[in-house]
Amino acid sequence: MQNSYAHRCGPLLPVGVISFLAVTALVSQSLAVPLAMCGPDGQCREEPSTPSPRTRYTAKTQLLQGAWTRFHEELARRAAAFAPTQKPLLLLGDSITEAWLGTSMDEESERARGCPEVLAQKFPDYSPLVLAISGDQTQHLLWRLQNGEWPSSVPTATVVLMIGTNNLGRGHLPGETARGVVAVVNDVLGRLDGASRLLVLGLLPRGDGSRILKRLCPPRCDKQGAPYSSFMPAVAKVNSDVQQAINERNDPRLTYAD
Secondary structure (H helix, E strand, O other): OOOOOOOOOOOOOHHHHHHHHHHHHHHHHOOOOOOEEOOOOOOOOOOOOOOOOOOOOOOOOOHHHHHHHHHHHHHHHHHHOOOOOOEEEEEEEEEHHEEEEEEEOOOOOOOOOOOOHHHHHHHHOOEEEEEEOOOOOOHHHHHOOOOOOOOOOOOOOOOEEOOOOOHHHHOOOOOHHHHHHHHHHHHHHHOOOOOEEEEEOOOOOOOHHHHHHHHHOOOOOOOOOOOOOOOOOHHHHHHHHHHHHHHHOOOEEEEOOO
């Protein structure tokens, strides 16, 4: 009797086994972690103030890299087509800002349910354009702005920016993270006319330090070589540095809020 799984290249696996292996591969992809951003010597593969797309150091999988690229291209199309009927409002950032779309990485998000309606209710006199991607860091936003994610036909706008928490979450130091935020500020101001306004929001508190900071040591360890227990000192340092840089710039278009 002929083996039902015989094949000239060797025995075929039963369909059930093939399905199991396929599902396992997909789960492995979804549970994968990105390569370490910063090595034990403290050197990081992406720099907060140097424009960069998402790489394997900031995306868990190749699938996520592809999803990021497709979403960036979609946001660039939205920026090119932006034709506000009211005062333009540009919202730039990461997942916190993308929530205004009701999505995370362009997929419907339960956490962000109702956010688009709140945006419409709270800003009825504005035409909003959300240019934000979940998980992004300062260097990613810089790259997106310089690669099509800006409505060039709108010289005057109100812009709200919040970015930088994911830099801390992947191992960047507070000082270099703050420099990344300031690099974004400088890029945005260079695109705006004198009648525009840019509101820079400080990083929000985060309480996931006990879980994440263990993975960042080394190189981000205390003097005893142990993981830090909280992100809050780093968040405070970033906000302080950014506020100081904004105050020193003394640009009437620029406001900082913490």
